Amino acid sequence: MSDALVVFLYALLTAIATGLGAIPFLFARTISERFVAYSGAIAAGLMLGASFGLVAEGTAYGSAQTVAGGLLGVVFILVTQGVLGERDSQDLVFEAARGEGARRMLLMVIVMTVHSFAEGVAVGVSFGGGVTLGAVITIAIAIHNIPEGVAISAVLRPQGVSVTRCAGWSVFSSLPQPLMAVPAFLFVETFRTALPYGLGFAAGAMVFMVLGELLPEAYDHGERAQVATLAAASAVAMVLFQQWL
Numbered sequence: 736m737s738d739a740l741v742v743f744l745y746a747l748l749t750a751i752a753t754g755l756g757a758i759p760f761l762f763a764r765t766i767s768e769r770f771v772a773y774s775g776a777i778a779a780g781l782m783l784g785a786s787f788g789l790v791a792e793g794t795a796y797g798s799a800q801t802v803a804g805g806l807l808g809v810v811f812i813l814v815t816q817g818v819l820g821e822r823d824s825q826d827l828v829f830e831a832a833r834g835e836g837a838r839r840m841l842l843m844v845i846v847m848t849v850h851s852f853a854e855g856v857a858v859g860v861s862f863g864g865g866v867t868l869g870a871v872i873t874i875a876i877a878i879h880n881i882p883e884g885v886a887i888s889a890v891l892r893p894q895g896v897s898v899t900r901c902a903g904w905s906v907f908s909s910l911p912q913p914l915m916a917v918p919a920f921l922f923v924e925t926f927r928t929a930l931p932y933g934l935g936f937a938a939g940a941m942v943f944m945v946l947g948e949l950l951p952e953a954y955d956h957g958e959r960a961q962v963a964t965l966a967a968a969s970a971v972a973m974v975l976f977q978q979w980l
């Protein structure tokens with residue numbers, strides 16, 4: 736098997752792992768206001784925690800580039816929000832939802848898919864340092880993808896999207912990982928230079944999505960103290976989880 740194919744298959748595993756994040760939603764039977772609020776708070780916390788990890792990884796390659804990437808990530812969300820908001824949001828349809836719910840789900844899938852590009856590059860670049868290093872980074876990203884699948888499902892499931900389709904969209908959001916890992920592995924030096932920008936971009940986009948979309952929505956539907964506690968606990972859990980990896 737060629738080396739590039741090995742890298743592709745490893746990175747494909749990370750994408751499939753994301754789908755596991757839908758599993759906890761098999762056990763949530765009702766979709767109440769509180770379910771919407773607390774799912775959103777958990778999604779927000781997991782994304783914040785993941786962003787800390789991305790920034791830490793990015794600064795190892797270059798601090799200024801990571802910050803510049805972060806600003807680009809914020810601009811990206813502002814532009815995407817502008818494009819989605821230009822059409823009357825009532826007309827927007829995604830899965831079973833219309834209007835505001837559809838807009839938020841679409842934004843979530845876009846943000847999480849875009850953030851996977853940088854992680855795919857990280858997988859490819861790490862394989863440039865040898866198969867052992869590549870395998871370790873792949874496993875770390877695969878496991879980190881599972882709570883991200885939880886985050887995506889936590890936004891989609893309250894809108895009535897089935898658990899199977901939540902898993903499908905979770906896997907979809909990670910498909911850039913196998914797609915980017917191969918070119919990053921083949922042209923490792925070029926991609927290594929771009930990596931801190933990409934990691935910063937992913938973190939900036941995710942933090943902005945959390946603060947501008949997920950938390951305001953969660954506060955609208957749930958108790959202030961409970962939303963804040965759940966979001967903070969999820970963020971800390973995600974950071975500890977990444978440390979442990």
Ligand SMILES: [Zn+2]
Pocket residue numbers: 785850854879880883
């Ligand atoms: Zn991630």
